[in-house]
Amino acid sequence: MPGVEIRPFSEEQLDEAAELLAARHKRQRAVEPLLPAAFEDPAVAREEVEELWRRDATGSACFRGGRLVGYLLGIARDRDVWGENVWVDYAGQAFEEAEEVRDAYAAAAAEWFEQGRTRHFAQVPASEPALVESWFRLSFGQQQADGIREVRAATEVRVPEGFEIRRPTADDDVEALLAVDLALPRHHRSPPVFTVRPLPTADELRAEWAKTLAGSEETVLVGFDAGRPVACWSVVDAKHAPEFRGLHAPEHACYLKFAATIPEARGSGIGVALTDASLAWAAEEGYRAMGTDWRITNLLASRFWPRRGFRTTFLRLYRHIP
Ligand SMILES: CC(C)(COP(=O)(O)OP(=O)(O)OC[C@H]1O[C@@H](n2cnc3c(N)ncnc32)[C@H](O)[C@@H]1OP(=O)(O)O)[C@@H](O)C(=O)NCCC(=O)NCCS
Structure with a gap:
């Protein structure tokens, strides 16, 4: 050659x-x-x-x-x-x-x-x-993964006993949801992810919730355990996820942009139920695919999403010189 x-x-x-x-x-x-x-x-x-x-x-x-x-x-x-x-x-x-x-x-x-x-x-x-x-x-080494999966009609949602899944309401839920919001950045700051981004403040989170609840493009589903919010999933149309476009975004796709369960409720089955509820919502809305992404050093997420059917499309690799 x-x-x-x-x-x-x-x-x-x-x-x-x-x-x-x-x-x-x-x-x-x-x-x-x-x-x-x-x-x-x-x-x-x-x-x-x-x-x-x-x-x-x-x-x-x-x-x-x-x-x-x-x-x-x-x-x-x-x-x-x-x-x-x-x-x-x-x-x-x-x-x-x-x-x-x-x-x-x-x-x-x-x-x-x-x-x-x-x-x-x-x-x-x-x-x-x-x-x-x-x-x-x-x-170079892997830092992140992008994943996609099909949205199928009639996804069955099995909510674990004692839990409930519903949309959040303004006054009642927001304060209790702050801990759920923080669960993701806190996890990202811990080993072996080691993100250095500062945690959002309570006021920043309250302002975001005010926007979301006032009718933004997000569809938010919250998991409650005995009335207390313990997990939150948020899905948007692909056009509201600026990074999810072009070569790696299927046609008629939505994007799972946030998912977190507070540490005490992890492993209870609420995450699986919220994923299925999000897929069921997406099917009703006529979406055919769902995308998401995760840090490959996030041990929980990088095992959870492939088990939920998300297949890696792109690996984000990273090198820092020296
Ligand atoms: C990833 C994450 C959202 C998963 O949520 P979760 O509420 O713990 O999910 P579940 O409890 O439904 O499922 C976790 C595991 O427990 C299993 N499980 C479900 N019910 C169970 C039960 N009753 N007993 C034992 N295990 C159970 C699930 O099958 C799953 O295992 P699998 O993936 O091998 O099938 C959660 O670990 C988390 O918040 N991590 C930190 C933040 C984060 O990484 N967010 C995602 C960013 S991309």
Whole structure:
């Protein structure tokens, strides 16, 4: 096989990059047909690559015999959230030979490092284990998983004895729900997740609840144990989940954006019941798929969601230099 030639990515490569992305997506849909069909069309895939390009993406183009055989594009996200970062987003890479992502990264990362951007994130399709493996051999590790599953009609909900599931009401429930809200960020701050984000304050949470209960786009289901809220699940239409779009969002999908049970009630069956109640709600509303995501270091969530039928579509990988 002749050697690969690496050049900086430029606008002239958008068409060929779109072809590579469409081919990658087609391979992924062969494994995960719930993903949207539209992006198998290079013209539709092109919009995704072009969007990155318009966001000042930089990266590498790999050629063999004058033909584009791979590309890598990184964008910058909000520094306050992600630090000095580069994101290889969902449409940010496609390779005929998985090994060559390492050459493409070496060239692109030289510039990123020069700019002081040392936190590197990459969304890699789970359907390409050789590509994941190549990233691992660039010192990346998994940080997050995206998952999807079908919504089926007639999901049976078995509420554990003594529990009740219903929508929250303004005055009665909010104060008691604050502990449920805090259960997720508290868990994320504990080992082995070690998130460093500060906990929200009670007033911030009250303000969020006021918005939600005043009629936001969220559908909230709460699990009560003997009248006390112990668990909360929240689902939105995909259009209200800005990250859940494009290549990894099925058609007619909703998104499970929050789920937490207070520690004392975990393992009681209320989480399974709320998941089923959310799926039953989604079926009634006409959704055909549900998405969610989880920290891979979250031992509870990373075991719970696959057991509830969510299949990983993309692995978010992370490397911090040094
Ligand atoms: C992940 C989480 C939401 C699950 O909620 P939960 O209320 O504990 O869920 P359940 O009690 O219904 O189910 C937990 C396990 O106990 C099992 N279980 C259910 N009823 C049971 C019972 N009566 N006796 C024993 N086990 C039971 C469930 O089957 C499940 O195991 P499985 O996944 O192997 O099938 C909860 O662990 C949590 O809040 N974690 C911290 C916050 C978090 O990670 N949120 C998700 C962010 S993505």
